[in-house]
Amino acid sequence: MWYISRATGVVALLLMTAVLLLGLLVSRQGRLPGLPKFAVTGLHRNLALIAVAFVGLHVVTAVADGYVNIPLISVIVPLSSSYERLWLALGAVSLDLSLAIIVTSLVRNRLSRKAWKAVHWLAYLSWPVAWLHSYGSASDLKGGWLFLLAIADLLVVVAAVGWRLAAAARDVPRAERVGLLMNAVHQRGRNR
């Protein structure tokens, strides 16, 4: 069971990465090759669901396993476990943040867009905390190909967030878009 917990932990981290990347894409109304926009959103949601399943399995197996003693409360309350006190605390924090995101998304219809979005922003906090939890608590990730995977994972997310920020910086304010386009198309007409 300890092996299941470690394996599902790694897969859960990778899935959370994929969900984060898709979320970044959705927020820019971007597309994946061969997929319409709504399918990107759908993929983001469905992968999130699978990630939840893996995180659940990862947590349940870790608690249930007798190899180390992790109290059930430590799943959600940080710093309540004597085993790997700090690293498990990070896991609990990440899970709590994810739970907030999941619950607000499930009742999104009843929330204002602003409130939902504010909570959804926590994803940017939840992911690095989850990564630190993975890296810190698992000796597996500190060497071999899993180490390379963890570092690659981190670099991909940093690059993607960088892309997202750059895209936001290029944004034209709504009120100026029409004027810019007008100038562009009328110019083209004159040059012809």
Add this chain to the structure above:
Amino acid sequence: MTTAIDTDLPRLLPRDGRRAQGWREHAARYDRIPYRNAAGRLIADVEASGLTGRGGAAFPTHRKLAAVLQASVRKRVRPAVVANGAESEPASDKDATLLWLAPHLVLDGLQLAAEAVGAESAVLYTHADRAGDVGGRLREALADRRDDRVPVSLAFAPPRFLAGQETALVSHLGEGPAIPTYPVPRITERGLGGAPTLVQNAETLAHLALIARYGPRWFREVGIPNDPGSHLVTVRRADGHPRVLEVPSGVGIASLVGETASIGALLLGGYHGTWVPAAKAVRLRLDNESLRSVGATVGAGILAVLPGDRCGLVESARIVRYLALESAGQCGPCLNGLPRMSAALTALARGRAPRGTRADLERWAGLVTGRGACHHPDGTARFVKSALRTFAAELERHERGQCGASNATPFLPLPQGTARTEEDWL
């Protein structure tokens, strides 16, 4: 009731020409406000009268009143009520004229509409600088009123074409930019501050004030059965000056536009409206049934002639350029489509359009229609398509590098200035 019931026009505008009606003249002509003393009571009279919205969409007024009243009872929230005098259409002058000449009639209607849906306050929303200083005039009028039960506040719209669109109005009154928002849920369910919101055009409210006084039967003594009552219309003849007239629905268009020999075409319904060849237009009547045959509607009652010495393509290109610049820039089809349509029409008007431009325009007009949060792309597309149809002969002339016009002075009115920053929408 001491006032003699009158059926003759004008009903809304002053009898003695253009002299504005102050509080005393208003009270002498129409007597006091006939409050019904309970919400909902007036709605049956409005339904029997057949009054429709005069802002352009011609939606049955009683249905909006009933929808707002029901939503507010169901949700147990006090509704918001707004008189919409933000006549953003540059070719129209009827609401500004009405607010200038008979502000108290509109304010009476606002009181009665607010009572009918159970509102405790109301807003009068308008462009401050139309008709000289309509804002100052309304401030005076509000100070003069004696027996208002519902307090009314004034709010001023930014000088944007879309500022009078009802979701843009709600956004602006909620301290936001005057840009249209997604139409669902409807503002009659969830509008200003989340409350069910009634937005009625200023002229509609003036009619409502008279229906409350003289009854639905009186209202129907003028106009045609399917669209009873009178309409304020803005007529722009070849001399370029706007005339605001009060006419019965179904009036012959020929009787409104004057000398027809020198007219090339007629624009019906304003800049979201339809060009119709003059020869065809003068055989029509001013009601939606008659205008359907040429794909036009009465809209907000705008009739503008194109003098025979002007070029319809050049005028249309000017208007579409303005409409494109007035896009809020939030919906893709409008943001991307309207500037391209404007550039294409400008190229056609200058006789420098590459082959296929006309087909492109027709295609784009089809592509943008029905795909905005508001009807701005639809209205613009309707205008463009009618221009291509009506000025087909002129198009061919332009393809050969000629133009039928002898006068290059711009004719149709356009406001100065376009939006450059977010501030311009506030």
